[in-house]
């Protein structure tokens with residue numbers, strides 16, 4: 169019996185479980201926005217050490233924050249169908265080991281960013297960790313249906329981190345990129361939350377569809393999608409980006425608006441999850457468009 173108890177966390181644990189703690193697919197999209205932030209900060213090539221070490225430092229921080237989220241949320245994760253198989257909720261990894269893992273990643277991140285990049289980037293990254301792992305996960309998520317709007321700031325910060333890694337200063341254009349991800353977050357998450365409403369209700373988490381209902385949430389998705397479409401025009405209107413970006417943004421926004429309108433006024437089976445899935449494709453393509461446009465503009469000028 170004692171052998172079973174002492175081995176309950178280590179029997180079938182593999183590196184894949186630790187990787188899962190870091191939410192790798194979310195981190196990949198976050199890192200795309202950070203790396204695009206780096207490239208947008210300079211007309212030339214991002215110095216290779218900044219690109220490699222900066223990315224490593226930021227990705228470690230994001231993974232650490234995600235691991236803390238798994239520790240804090242283990243009770244609710246084990247209640248919800250979507251998250252019940254997560255490594256801590258399933259009892260594959262102990263909280264103690266997950267915290268040690270997160271601490272190692274955070275320390276490595278802070279070391280890399282402060283010694284090889286700059287203290288401004290290290291400080292802002294620390295703000296990202298605290299914002300997501302502590303302010304959002306421990307407090308906001310359980311406190312208010314506006315949790316993801318306010319907490320979304322932590323997830324929106326990576327383009328600024330990428331930018332400051334290159335310039336060591338806060339450029340207003342970098343804040344424009346933060347604003348885009350910030351406004352994108354509510355339709356991204358609420359589309360999924362509509363589909364998973366009952367899960368959140370069961371876990372006692374006050375997500376918008378639980379507190380205000382599905383119809384109200386669909387209207388909110390539509391409002392934020394319109395706001396997002398307007399916000400994404402700003403890079404063109406401020407002269408940061410050119411016509412390639414504008415064309416891509418118009419097409420991507422048209423499709424997002426189509427989904428949001430359909431979700432509200434002509435819902436079909438699975439439309440909420442299709443909207444959620446599209447939100448990810450949208451952000452990925454929008455940031456790639458920023459990058460392609462940036463180097464096209466520079467080639468035109470030189």
Ligand code: HEM
Nearest residue numbers: 193194197198201250316319320323324349353357360448
């Ligand atoms: C407070 C802000 C956010 C909330 C509450 C949120 C919530 C979620 C949730 C609940 C999922 C589903 C995960 C699953 O299926 O297990 C998800 C998936 C995802 N999110 Fe977010 N998200 C936020 C911000 C972001 C940001 C800023 C990004 C990237 C820029 C992002 C990228 C993704 C990606 C790529 C997935 C798909 C992951 C997969 O396929 O496993 N999210 N998000």
Ligand SMILES: CC(C)=CCC/C(C)=C/CC/C(C)=C/COP(=O)(O)OP(=O)(O)O
Nearest residue numbers: 194229230233234293296297300322323326
């Ligand atoms: C340094 C830095 C910028 C760190 C923060 C980056 C980070 C990991 C953002 C993640 C955003 C996210 C997936 C929120 C969902 O949490 P949730 O608890 O609502 O979703 P869940 O139920 O799937 O766990």
